[in-house]
Amino acid sequence: MIVAVTNQKGGVGKTTTAVNVAAALAFSGCRVLLVDTDSQGHSSKSIVRDMEKLDKSLYDVMMNPGLKLASVTLASTVPGLDVAISRISMAKLEASLLGQIDGHFRLKDVLEPVREKYDFIFIDTPPTLGLITLNSLVAATHLLIPIQSSYLCLEGTDDLLETIEKVRRVANPGLQILGVLITLHDTRLNIARDVEERIQRVFGEKVFHTHISKSVKLEESPAYKESVFTYASGSVGALQYKKVAEEILERAKN
Ligand code: ADP
């Protein structure tokens, strides 16, 4: 299963979700690869200690068919979780692939040879609907959409759903929504319940039963290059992301 974690809004918890869901599945014994496609490299920096030992990154592999993904993949601080790292060079991808007829298929081609090696591949995407995200939607079998629990939570959802529909039509008919995850949830807020209902109305049973609360531990753990499971194993964030991983395993069976 190749899962793109996507939402063109920034700051909704894509990276936090990609890192900690991937980590939870790795801790439960799955072989997991996290592919960082964001030029900010946040997911790489969150759980990889020795990024400096590589001078290349995903950009180079996407631009040079001769380079293997393994050459930019490092072990993370989570046993069983590898990370294909991204750097600022990724910001050049859009311009570099301009006019290339296979521009949308580069990531799919790059992942094809490693598919069998992993039980789950997660793709962390940047906060745009540009070419990098399109590559991710074309490469993915499933989507995980984090939505921040806030008044403006559904703003932009139409554009995202339209893009998903377009990708299905043109390049990836089997693309499915694995689930919608409500993040940064604050049940003390009066609007929290209302937000939840509005998200349910659009996405129905795709919404994960588990919601991710606001939690300082989730914010802190990347500074120590750890997932929340070793940084704060008993925290609410750790428990909730573990539950999301269990829901994913359940959905993956069907
Ligand atoms: P995105 O990748 O969508 O831009 P991030 O995962 O980087 O979003 O999250 C944006 C910011 O919010 C980061 O500083 C992150 O540490 C913080 N954050 C994400 N999820 C939570 C949470 N559940 N509780 C507290 N802070 C969070």
Ligand code: MG
């Ligand atoms: Mg991010």
